[in-house]
Amino acid sequence: MNNMERELIIIGGGPAGLTSAVYACRGGLNAVLIEKSSVGGLIIKTDLVENYPGFPEGISGFDLAQLMEKQAARYGLEIVQGEVFEFKIDGQYKIVTTPQGEYRAKAVIIASGSELMRLNVPGEKEFMGRGVSYCATCDGPFFRGSKLVVVGGGDVAITEAIFLTQFADKVSIIHRRDQLRAGKLLQDRAMANDKIDFVWDSVVVAVEGKERVESVRLRNVKTGSEADLDASGVFVAIGFKPNTSYLQGILDLDGKGSVIVDAGGMMKTSLPGVFAAGDVRHNSVRQVAAAVGDGTVAALSVERFIRGS
Ligand SMILES: Cc1cc2nc3c(=O)[nH]c(=O)nc-3n(C[C@H](O)[C@H](O)[C@H](O)COP(=O)(O)OP(=O)(O)OC[C@H]3O[C@@H](n4cnc5c(N)ncnc54)[C@H](O)[C@@H]3O)c2cc1C
Known part of the structure; x- marks a missing residue:
């Protein structure tokens, strides 16, 4: 083996990549994990993870990532x-x-996750974690009794809005068109929900507040008029972009660019010896526990591939 050759290369140091690493290294494989920014992945952006088993009081995303890195x-x-x-x-x-x-290696695990699409408006970055969220499942319970907005009109946005009505008093869906892209069943459920209302033909042009989010500024795309809407939380659900530009033309990707894996659930991609895990893969539920599960399966699949067992 030359000095740049390993048995396994793991691309991405989020929960999926770190879990693969724990299994692979513990199983005696010579592995390298390549991470472009901070080890820990998306989870380090969140204050409190309350739905990862083993931490009944919750744990900060940063601490959870550090523990995973320490274990690997x-x-x-x-x-x-x-x-x-x-x-x-x-x-x-x-x-x-x-x-x-x-x-170079005979086996690779793709665990490069995805990037959330941003609104790219003033206040969004400043209030991230202080009212601006990209994950209702993760942050919804922090908003009991609040007025919230959800930005988007697809399945994810409508699912998130319905989910948030368990906690919030009111949820306004802001959509840039006059009809939703979400499936009919979801649309019907949202329309029948007393806590949900819709602001059509509108985009968020600023997120405003002092310490935390207090309102959003909306612009009607047809009339150009602007108005403020009170809200203590803004859930952005306008899509995500898988980090797979380096895989274009190499592996089978779906229409969004997520890596397609085998129906048998072994995290195999279209290329022998290449596996995918976590948010980067097609149909991921985009949760830490799921990424950890995928990472486990991918690493065990690599062991089988390399050792032929
Ligand atoms: C604000 C927020 C709050 C969240 N809260 C929760 C929660 O409470 N509970 C929960 O279960 N989930 C939560 N999630 C979702 C959770 O963070 C993800 O499901 C999880 O991080 C996915 O893990 P992953 O390893 O697949 O990908 P990621 O965590 O995205 O890690 C991928 C890594 O790959 C790296 N990378 C990308 N491209 C390259 C490249 N070309 N070369 C090298 N490295 C690369 C990235 O820098 C990143 O570190 C939250 C997400 C966000 C954004």
């Missing part, structure tokens, strides 16, 4: 800082290119 380090995981920008095939080897050089 205990089994000797090598972590390399750098962005994977190219993925090539050379016979049975997969070549992964980073600014630090090329790594």
